[in-house]
Amino acid sequence: VFLTLMSLFDPGDEVLVPSPRWGTFTSQLTMLGARAVTVDTSRTEFLPTVEQLAAARTSRTRGVLLNTPHNPTGAVYPAELLADIADWAGRHGLWLVLDECYGDLVFAPARHVHPVQRVRDCVERVVTIGSFSKSFAVTGWRVGYLYGPRPVIDAAARFQTHLTSHAPSVLQYALVPAARGAADDFVCTTVALLEQRLALADKELADVRWLSHRRPGGAFYLFLDCSQVIGRRYGERVLDTGADLAALLLDEAGVAVVAGSAFGVDDHLRLSLTADEERLRTALARMKEVLGRVE
Amino acid sequence: VFLTLMSLFDPGDEVLVPSPRWGTFTSQLTMLGARAVTVDTSRTEFLPTVEQLAAARTSRTRGVLLNTPHNPTGAVYPAELLADIADWAGRHGLWLVLDECYGDLVFAPARHVHPVQRVRDCVERVVTIGSFSKSFAVTGWRVGYLYGPRPVIDAAARFQTHLTSHAPSVLQYALVPAARGAADDFVCTTVALLEQRLALADKELADVRWLSHRRPGGAFYLFLDCSQVIGRRYGERVLDTGADLAALLLDEAGVAVVAGSAFGVDDHLRLSLTADEERLRTALARMKEVLGRVE
Structure with a gap:
């Protein structure tokens, strides 16, 4: 998440973050000199509406940071809502950062979808963060991944080189079978x-x-x-x-x-x-x- | 190294870095909005003199970042030089950041020493960075450690919480015997x-x-x-x-x-x-x- 935020946002930028939120989201933005503008979802079943996001947007807003399935509320964003948000973000040139670390852990009838399934165009404005931690019960391993537009991923990789080099190689090898579906x-x-x-x-x-x-x-x-x-x-x-x-x-x-x-x-x-x-x-x-x- | 630099330095601060230097040192300082001021050591056997450091110091200088044994030159700082630098840094209220990742890999008659062995007082101004990578041939594992004054270590730990949480727990456990000397x-x-x-x-x-x-x-x-x-x-x-x-x-x-x-x-x-x-x-x-x- 930090590498993504570092790649996308500059000091002074504002990023909309539905609240409740994982505290690290706001801390990371603060560490980068950017500002998390929280959008209260406590009266809307822990899901933001496009109207709420629109009301919080200013001329400095550069992105929206969403987490679905959501820590700590367990809310799963419905496909229509995600599509509406992606659409709206696209119209205003905002980045959509999507943390889907818990994407595999969903209870029917809820279903985790990616906004690109509904809004093809958003593919150039969405950066998605996933993790092996939760799906495969390896929270201590600290191995995750990013996908999104090539220039963003390249920038994140360059920052990573100077921060941690890479996720530990031995753990990456260990997770190859899981990535290929062996642990489904x-x-x-x-x-x-x-x-x-x-x-x-x-x-x-x-x-x-x-x-x-x-x-x-x-x-x-x-x-x-x-x-x-x-x-x-x-x-x-x-x-x-x-x-x-x-x-x-x-x-x-x-x-x-x-x-x-x-x-x-x-x-x-x-x-x-x-x-x-x-x-x-x-x-x-x-x-x-x-x-x-x-x- | 990044966590240490993040804990010690603010945007606009200058940090003296003997050059040649590991490129990541300067990149990390740039990422933090600080400035690496390089001190050319190519004519002094890849070791800076106190005079060279003093000449590069300005009112914005907040620290000195040393690496011994040195990547890429292989230079090992003699005990007297380290003591002189620590002394000088202390007099000017500068942090001394010491990367001793290669500290175990030294060829006689060279000997790796820590400045605190000579200059007791510097203990409050030195932050030391070590790594398991080189000594134990586990460069891909990305596990290292810091020691230094409690407030700096605490700050680094708080930053780490929001960046990577921690070094992978499974690899930390695996390295306990090595830390206790089993791989000497x-x-x-x-x-x-x-x-x-x-x-x-x-x-x-x-x-x-x-x-x-x-x-x-x-x-x-x-x-x-x-x-x-x-x-x-x-x-x-x-x-x-x-x-x-x-x-x-x-x-x-x-x-x-x-x-x-x-x-x-x-x-x-x-x-x-x-x-x-x-x-x-x-x-x-x-x-x-x-x-x-x-x-």
Whole structure:
């Protein structure tokens, strides 16, 4: 992502980023002297509308940075929306940067599509970022890829030469079979497992006080709305923010969740579904117990 | 190196870099909006003097970036010189960034030392960069390390979080034994092998027309002075630059060398000693043959 942003944007440029967003998006733009202009999607099911993007556009806007399936909300952009955004971005000469790291992890009926499937012309204005990390459970390997117009990819490669040279060669070789499809079964199994965990979490969270969530269309997180907890108390502790609740769950339930503030929204928590069912069940039971004592 | 430079320097800052230098040093500073001010060492045995550094210092100078053992020249900074530079840098409030990636690959009587061994005070102004790549022959793995003052390391770690997260975990685990010394024998063997190859290259190059070199104190390159070839001809080809000669050697001898222009000096070539003796012997014989036809 950094190499792409470095290749496309200059200091002073503005880039539209739907919020909640992965915090690194805004940090990377800041590191480059560019500015992330966030577009609040918390009232539009975590999907931006073209009208919202248009309202945020200024003469300095150079691009839109989208992530679908979305971390942390699990939102999957519908094909029509992506096509509309690509169309709009194209009309205004904006780059569309698309992070589809979780593209393989989608739960029916949601479907991950690339905007070029609908809007052929956008191929010259879209740079797409993928990763082996999530599909093949190798998050620690740090191997991903880019595709897009040749000049952008060439520029990114030149920057990469001076930053990290390349992704480790030994890991690139190790991933060749996966890139050729040898691990597609593994991906199917992973999606099925995640769907089971989602069902479990839906069931266990149904009667947990104060928390609610929207079923994710993809990725492997639950983005829990904890706005009803804000301002309440747990014994001596006052839960003024989502971060206070995250700290409480860590201390009292031994469950680590990420406070929504990391994504630009304070009244949510991100719960990961990467632990196995038994651990997930235990974690949810403990969360329930602790939340039961919130007054 | 990039994380260190990013942590220490701001746009507009000047950093002194002895030249010849690894091209990435200057590119990285440019990427950060800082400026590499090169200090020519081609007449001082590829080592800068404190006087040269002092002459290049301005009110915008914030640091000195040294590499020892040196790529591409093989120069190893003597302990006294490093101490003098550290002392001088300290007096002027400059950061000393020390790239010792080749620190384990040194040929007696040269010895690699760290300036803190002589100048205790400099510990707060020196950031040192090391790598597993060269010592343990894992150049493709891209795993290195930093040490220096806590605030600098913390800043570098924060930047790293947003760039690459971390070096691949699986490769970090794989290198733990090497970090603990389990591969020290391998390093000794490597140094002995490189010394044999150096002796071979010295012998084979002794009667090669037009080329001369200084015996390297460390690293695994020969930095060949080809200034006498510049302006000569090979058949129809005019050898106007070191890059022309490098292209000729690639085309006619099948030997890949890096033109000195990559390091900021046009009349040199960098020959790597990483190939085994037989290949090296063949390469040198072919180079000799091609150079024999230069008029």
